[in-house]
Amino acid sequence: MPTPSEHLAASLERLKALQRQGRVAVRARDLPRVHRERLSRNGFLHEVMKGWYIPARPGDAPGETTAWYSAFWPFAAQYLESRFEDAWCLSADQSLLLHVGDRTVPPQLLVRSPKGANKPTPLPHGTSVFDVRLELPAEQDRVTIEGVRMMTLAAALAYCTPDFFRARPVEARAALGMLTDASDLLRCLLDGGKSKIAGRLAAALRNVGRDNLADEVSDTFRAAGYTVFEADPFAEPSPLPFAGRPLSPYVGRLRLLWATMRTVVLEHFPTPPVARPELATYLQQVEDVYHADAYHSLSIEGYQVSDALIERVRSGDWNPDHDPADRENRNALAARGYWQAFQRVKAAVERVLMGDNAGVLADRAHPEWYRELFGPSVVAGILQPADLAGYRNGPVYVRRSLHVPPPKEAVRDLMPEFFALLAAEPEPAVRVVLGHFFFVYIHPYFDGNGRMGRFLMNLMVAAGGWRWTLVTVDTRDAYMAALERASVHQEIEPLTRYLAARLEESARR
16 A cells, blocks of 8 residues: 555656646646645645645745745746636736836736736735736737737837836836837837827937937828827936947846936945055954854854854864764855855955955956855765856745846846946945845845845945944844845835944944
């Protein structure tokens, strides 16, 4: 007779077969009841709504959101496909957000379909789908990306609401910056004689510095016998022109967010000290703060570190090759890696205090920090050496966050641009706050992004002449909430104020 473990293994095989087909949304009819109930009872399947499930991880705490947020987009696509087949697409505004790389999980996903019910469908953790009964755009104005049916970039611009330009100016400007030419946009606008929208989009294009496309839109409509009045839908001039060749949507958004957020940072962050710190004194202060820094930074990430463990790895009384207990202890591995990386960061601090450009140095040095951070896991055989080479090669999700980090392809565009912005930034306060924020926002690695981001922040702190700053575990909730506001709502003020408070605490040490 099969054992309970063998029964569970058989059920997992059935679930694995569905996952091999790319299934994230699991319908009740996809699995026999006995397998469905067994998988649910053991935490491998979570119910989203009656008759619909997603795969999950056993042991997730009650209320844990990660499984749902990471499954949201494929689940939504497969659920909508089952209801409407191919007769659906996202709203214009939501389509634009996805085109510019914003995959934040929305509280309510707006969908149009001729079969729509004009009512919301509740989903977990305060999310929902609202399907509106509307005709679809022409087939040539729709596109499917990663299973999600949406409007093309040009069609989404032609159909989007006027409020979108004021509510989401960064995304709207990034979308306008992506246009290669005006052909598809003009076809959408001329179909039905959308002269008012043409005037709005022509003015919007001028706002971002794309006068050639703006002229083409206005001149074409006038030649077709329409009167065009250009009315800028944006509330303010663009902080960044988009003249020239089209930009990657991710790079465009990064530049715009940097330009927009830096003014807020400068309003709420302390001015740097007038005098540069004395080199030997500062380096001794960095050495003195290591113990507290390691404790807080590792604890924030969920590691359990003791004073004895930190001291043991600092003194070198630790060898994973000869101590099986350490080899299997993730806390010890993390603590040893942190100590090794800290030494490299301290060496970089010395260089910036001697006058090196902090952004240029961080670009050159951060791969070495990462290798040191996870080197002990390679020695212990948990990771392969190839795992330390370059940035992540797959998707990653942030626990309990609506923010979905950019895909691996975008990381390759974003990281060089990020370090270029950091190197060119003249204001130390902006380098501290935005250097930390955008590193963790991009999330270039599968693991260690928080620790790396705080190392990077403190290199910028040193370059500004402030003392090494601790992000403390007792303020973790405020820290994570501030990062969430910046990532999801583009509000950098809470993080700026939070880091300013930590900086002032460090100055009083």
